[in-house]
Amino acid sequence: MSATNDTTKPLTIVIKLGSSSLVDEKTKEPRLSLMSKIVETCIKLKREFNHKIIIVSSGGIAVGLKTLNIDQKPKEMPKKQAIAAVGQGKLIARWDNLFKQFSQIIAQILITRNDILNWTQFKNAQNTMLELLNMNVIPIVNENDTISTQEIKFGDNDTLSAITASMINADYLFLLTDVDCLYTDNPRVNPDAKPVYLVEELSDILGQVDVSNGAGSSVGTGGMSTKLIAANLSTSSGTHCVITNAENPENIYEIVSSFGKLSDNGAKYIESINKGEIPRHTIFKKHEDMSQFKSRDFWILHGLVSLGNKIFIDNGCKEALTRKNKAGLLPVGIKKIEGTFHDGDCVEICNIDRDNEFVGKCIVNYGSSDIEKIKGLQSDKIEEVLGFFDSEYVAERGNIAFPV
Numbered sequence: 001m002s003a004t005n006d007t008t009k010p011l012t013i014v015i016k017l018g019s020s021s022l023v024d025e026k027t028k029e030p031r032l033s034l035m036s037k038i039v040e041t042c043i044k045l046k047r048e049f050n051h052k053i054i055i056v057s058s059g060g061i062a063v064g065l066k067t068l069n070i071d072q073k074p075k076e077m078p079k080k081q082a083i084a085a086v087g088q089g090k091l092i093a094r095w096d097n098l099f100k101q102f103s104q105i106i107a108q109i110l111i112t113r114n115d116i117l118n119w120t121q122f123k124n125a126q127n128t129m130l131e132l133l134n135m136n137v138i139p140i141v142n143e144n145d146t147i148s149t150q151e152i153k154f155g156d157n158d159t160l161s162a163i164t165a166s167m168i169n170a171d172y173l174f175l176l177t178d179v180d181c182l183y184t185d186n187p188r189v190n191p192d193a194k195p196v197y198l199v200e201e202l203s204d205i206l207g208q209v210d211v212s213n214g215a216g217s218s219v220g221t222g223g224m225s226t227k228l229i230a231a232n233l234s235t236s237s238g239t240h241c242v243i244t245n246a247e248n249p250e251n252i253y254e255i256v257s258s259f260g261k262l263s264d265n266g267a268k269y270i271e272s273i274n275k276g277e278i279p280r281h282t283i284f285k286k287h288e289d290m291s292q293f294k295s296r297d298f299w300i301l302h303g304l305v306s307l308g309n310k311i312f313i314d315n316g317c318k319e320a321l322t323r324k325n326k327a328g329l330l331p332v333g334i335k336k337i338e339g340t341f342h343d344g345d346c347v348e349i350c351n352i353d354r355d356n357e358f359v360g361k362c363i364v365n366y367g368s369s370d371i372e373k374i375k376g377l378q379s380d381k382i383e384e385v386l387g388f389f390d391s392e393y394v395a396e397r398g399n400i401a402f403p404v
């Protein structure tokens with residue numbers, strides 16, 4: 001047990017609810033009692049513990065389906081977008097009706113990936129959320145489904161919630177869902193599936209967990225696999241991630257305070273869950289040393305999309321890019337490229353010597369057709385070959401990010 005963990009410190013907590021928690025999967029009627037429990041929990045977390053709360057709420061499409069009397073979620077994008085336009089207003093009105101019983105102000109934030117592709121816009125979204133929290137408001141975030149495009153959608157709100165949590169440096173991300181915790185397999189299909197309560201390092205459990213049997217609900221999108229992606233994103237940017245059952249949102253207080261007390265004693269923590277002293281959940285511990293990880297790095301890695309475009313380097317170049325006094329990416333270090341892209345685009349960097357392993361992402365100063373011509377060359381040849389010179393680097397140091 002850590003003596004230094006202050007369990008009374010105000011925290012920032014992101015709570016994500018999937019569509020299947022907010023509407024009945026069959027009838028699509030609102031699950032008002034569950035929404036009320038969430039609202040009461042948020043009010044208690046704010047007023048008794050001084051925590052700051054952001055909700056990431058799915059359900060726009062599910063509510064739209066009911067309103068328009070449509071049984072099945074259609075596959076066509078324009079239809080889904082139209083349904084979301086009908087449902088989102090009603091969804092936020094439902095939240096507002098419940099929160100106003102406690103005189104709690106909420107705000108609606110609808111974002112698309114497009115909105116955060118630009119660094120200034122990313123910072124603006126971040127500042128707006130922080131300002132709302134300072135104003136004592138509960139922001140309710142969803143993807144702006146009505147104008148998202150297929151190629152660059154968040155798609156599932158697990159990923160969106162992890163990006164939101166990282167944007168505001170949240171302490172905890174709660175993914176509330178229809179199971180108590182992560183299992184080694186889908187417990188509805190495999191009775192031998194074992195619960196996993198504490199994850200210190202995500203890569204350690206990936207071989208033991210099979211999430212392929214657990215698709216999302218008929219009204220939602222994500223399943224357990226998108227929750228693992230979200231856990232990876234949030235823990236690598238300094239946020240603990242919890243999977244627990246949406247039916248008992250009040251468990252959030254106990255989980256937060258128990259983990260605050262026992263986070264340094266994993267065995268005791270698991271034992272307490274097994275004994276029923278702490279409600280069942282899975283907690284993915286954040287990476288401890290996040291001092292090196294900057295918000296801009298997170299934005300490059302997870303805010304930007306590389307659309308499959310790649311630059312391949314070798315071991316030597318990887319070492320130069322990732323050592324302490326990191327270098328920029330010079331044309332001489334590039335072995336080959338894949339895809340068509342322009343200057344200013346985001347491109348993945350892969351190591352050709354390690355089976356094309358992912359190294360990081362960068363924003364390039366030259367487009368693919370120009371890099372094709374200058375790859376492998378010293379930078380003083382750039383002007384001679386291209387007829388112009390923008391930078392000695394294909395990507396400047398500040399525009400390259402590596403996962404921690």
Ligand SMILES: N[C@@H](CCC(=O)OP(=O)(O)O)C(=O)O
Pocket residue numbers: 017018019020057058059060061062084142143145155156157158216219220221222223
């Ligand atoms: N943005 C969509 C939700 C996306 C989605 O289905 O997410 P989830 O229910 O968490 O799998 C909506 O409001 O309907």
